[in-house]
Amino acid sequence: MEQRYVKESRTYKTSRVFPTDVNNHNTLFGGKLMAYIDDIASISASKHCRRSVVTASTDSVDFLSPIRPTDSVCLESFVTWTGKSSMEVFVKVITEDLKSGERTIAATSFLTFVALDENKRPVTVPRVVPETEEERRLNETATRRAEMRRNRREESLQFSGHLTTKFPWE
Numbered sequence: 001m002e003q004r005y006v007k008e009s010r011t012y013k014t015s016r017v018f019p020t021d022v023n024n025h026n027t028l029f030g031g032k033l034m035a036y037i038d039d040i041a042s043i044s045a046s047k048h049c050r051r052s053v054v055t056a057s058t059d060s061v062d063f064l065s066p067i068r069p070t071d072s073v074c075l076e077s078f079v080t081w082t083g084k085s086s087m088e089v090f091v092k093v094i095t096e097d098l099k100s101g102e103r104t105i106a107a108t109s110f111l112t113f114v115a116l117d118e119n120k121r122p123v124t125v126p127r128v129v130p131e132t133e134e135e136r137r138l139n140e141t142a143t144r145r146a147e148m149r150r151n152r153r154e155e156s157l158q159f160s161g162h163l164t165t166k167f168p169w170e
């Protein structure tokens with residue numbers, strides 16, 4: 001079976017925090033960071049499988065500390081685990097105070113992408129091979145997260161069956 005190293009999907013992006021990106025607390029708007037996360041994670045997933053990919057789910061985005069206009073925001077992402085057609089991508093957000101150089105893990109996120117063939121059907125992806133201690137730890141703990149995702153998807157599907165598509169004004 002085809003395989004790729006985690007490092008082959010590793011992707012980085014560093015940005016400034018611009019005045020239009022902040023909320024009323026003068027810290028980075030959460031939605032802006034979520035867009036950055038989905039963007040970079042999709043690049044890691046594409047690099048791993050060299051196919052079209054779609055975001056199947058985002059487990060969570062844990063905002064661990066506020067991101068200020070004086071910080072640079074560096075996102076790092078890589079594929080940590082693969083199923084058959086699905087890939088788990090981990091995103092780590094590291095801020096650096098540009099005056100002091102102090103670094104902080106500001107957010108982390110796990111997302112799942114699915115590789116699609118030419119007919120937009122899920123297609124098998126290469127197995128991922130972790131090498132560093134961090135990569136191995138993330139890979140070893142991934143099956144438990146995949147199980148939680150399966151259960152959550154079941155619940156979401158059942159729950160959506162009880163929801164109405166009516167708008168309030170109808």
Ligand SMILES: CC(C)(COP(=O)(O)OP(=O)(O)OC[C@H]1O[C@@H](n2cnc3c(N)ncnc32)[C@H](O)[C@@H]1OP(=O)(O)O)[C@@H](O)C(=O)NCCC(=O)NCCS
Pocket residue numbers: 054055056057082083084085086087112114122149153
């Ligand atoms: C994700 C999607 C392609 C799955 O297609 P499907 O026909 O339901 O396929 P399957 O049920 O066979 O699942 C295929 C794989 O996706 C995984 N998967 C599906 N939904 C998932 C979810 N919510 N979270 C995590 N993994 C999911 C399955 O576990 C399976 O993984 P595996 O092949 O590694 O075992 C389909 O639901 C879809 O297109 N969703 C919309 C995606 C989208 O538009 N994203 C952009 C958001 S705006």
